[in-house]
Amino acid sequence: METLPLVLQQFITTTNAADSDGFIALFTDDGSINDWGNVYEGRDRVARWNQTDNIGKQSQFKLVDGKQTAPAQWCLQIHVAGNGFNGTSPFEFTLTPDQQHILTMVIVPD
Secondary structure, eight states: OOOOOHHHHHHHHHHHTTOHHHHHHTEEEEEEEEETTEEEESHHHHHHHHHHHSGGGTOEEEEEEEEEEETTEEEEEEEEESSSOOEEEEEEEEEOTTSSSEEEEEEOOO
């Protein structure tokens, strides 16, 4: 497994710590989440998804595998446990060129 950019490490740790403000801050102002075809664009919608599907469901993430697929693009296999979805799914990320923020996150149906 490759060493993950800090922003992706923080994606996992902020979720596990139930740090909603920290989680939302990882995304750009116009960042988006595509959760099995349901798209949430902008920080307000990312915050809503976080409450309905992530930290609001007491999700806990465990990294199974991670690899860089292109410049500023990563695919992580994450095992999710909590009061919502439970199981392992691929999460595809596009990061800003400096890899400091998340532009897009796509949860791919496995």
